[in-house]
Amino acid sequence: MLSRLKRLRSDLGRRGWELFLDRAYPLADTTAAEEGRPIPADCPMPPYVNSRRYGWTHYGVMVPNLPAPHRFFSIMSIVGTPGALAFDTDHALKDSPRRNATVVSGTAATHPAHFAGYSIGRDCEMAEDGSVIRFGNEVEIRGQYPEYRVRAEYAGLSLDLQIRNTDKVSWFMKTPVYDHFSLLSEYSGQLRWQGKTREIAGLCTFEYAACFSPYLLRDKPLPPALKLPLDFFTYQIINLDEKTQLLLTRVCMGGATAVCRLYVRALDHYSLRHEAELEVTEYREEPGIAPDGRRMRLPRRFRWNVPGEDGIPLLRIDCEVDTPFTYGLGSGYVGGYLYAGEYEGKPVSGRGYVEYIDRTDG
Numbered sequence: 001m002l003s004r005l006k007r008l009r010s011d012l013g014r015r016g017w018e019l020f021l022d023r024a025y026p027l028a029d030t031t032a033a034e035e036g037r038p039i040p041a042d043c044p045m046p047p048y049v050n051s052r053r054y055g056w057t058h059y060g061v062m063v064p065n066l067p068a069p070h071r072f073f074s075i076m077s078i079v080g081t082p083g084a085l086a087f088d089t090d091h092a093l094k095d096s097p098r099r100n101a102t103v104v105s106g107t108a109a110t111h112p113a114h115f116a117g118y119s120i121g122r123d124c125e126m127a128e129d130g131s132v133i134r135f136g137n138e139v140e141i142r143g144q145y146p147e148y149r150v151r152a153e154y155a156g157l158s159l160d161l162q163i164r165n166t167d168k169v170s171w172f173m174k175t176p177v178y179d180h181f182s183l184l185s186e187y188s189g190q191l192r193w194q195g196k197t198r199e200i201a202g203l204c205t206f207e208y209a210a211c212f213s214p215y216l217l218r219d220k221p222l223p224p225a226l227k228l229p230l231d232f233f234t235y236q237i238i239n240l241d242e243k244t245q246l247l248l249t250r251v252c253m254g255g256a257t258a259v260c261r262l263y264v265r266a267l268d269h270y271s272l273r274h275e276a277e278l279e280v281t282e283y284r285e286e287p288g289i290a291p292d293g294r295r296m297r298l299p300r301r302f303r304w305n306v307p308g309e310d311g312i313p314l315l316r317i318d319c320e321v322d323t324p325f326t327y328g329l330g331s332g333y334v335g336g337y338l339y340a341g342e343y344e345g346k347p348v349s350g351r352g353y354v355e356y357i358d359r360t361d362g
Helices: 002-028
Strands: 056-063 073-080 100-106 115-119 124-126 132-135 139-144 147-154 157-174 178-193 196-211 230-239 244-253 256-266 269-275 277-283 299-306 315-321 326-329 332-343 346-358
Touching: 056 178, 073 132, 073 139, 073 147, 073 346, 100 147, 100 326, 115 326, 157 196, 157 256, 178 256, 196 230, 196 244, 315 346, 326 346
Parallel strands: 157 269
Antiparallel strands: 056 073, 056 196, 073 100, 100 115, 124 132, 132 139, 139 147, 147 157, 157 178, 178 196, 230 244, 230 346, 244 256, 256 269, 277 299, 299 315, 315 332, 326 332, 332 346
């Protein structure tokens, strides 16, 4: 009887979120109007640490295809606390939720480092205009659009990159209370590992988000039942060639799919989005185990399909995760994978970067 009631409550919750996402959410979201347009040159990217409107921000830098043994590099930071099931990490609080920051950063070679919580006031440097974003002595982002310098040092890794943002922007969310976008960017610099220095260069992403948080109203940890039921999230990046980048994402609320999309942008054209399909075809035998003991099933193999015209898929790729999953993407993980398939009817293969959270079990 209890299992039936739980299943009924879950079904009702999913239907409610499906209705909201189908009817109400499109009225507030304006991302469709931004498709194919450049980002404004004066688009602000401040940390909003003292804002009364925004309760958390996100800065990210991701390189999806480094040589072995690194495979990828990422910085995924949250300044403040979202109040969402997938992204809150109450066990990592070093301050109150509003004054806390978390970072996962690293490569396949630095696993299981680096994940940490930080007190914004004691451990970080946050310039009001976003020109300095520093987390302890481990991760630092300096500059303003379009030029940045990114440094990371931990677990024997020392990385120093110059990043140039293009105006090619993909908007994931644009509403009165939540903005989230990704910029196609170019990087060059040095990666030092185990006493050897390597010059690296290519395409990457530079990401920013700012959003309302319930912790603006009460700066105390919320019980899971009161958090936004964002229960599934994956975000993936592929450099298809030297100028073209693919972004793939699926997000679910209360069991209902909010978005499942492919974004295509290149140095010579602006971002376009397409509806996509994701299927996990095989899970790893051993789940991920978080520092607080939470277990999460993680994919070993998965498939993306993006319908095209005349019965030919725009994109169809099979993917296999071939790196460790490093904890710290909210309550989830980051890693790298190999892919092979077709894009616009032509064979493609290479490496991708994956962020993955599955909280569908609560």
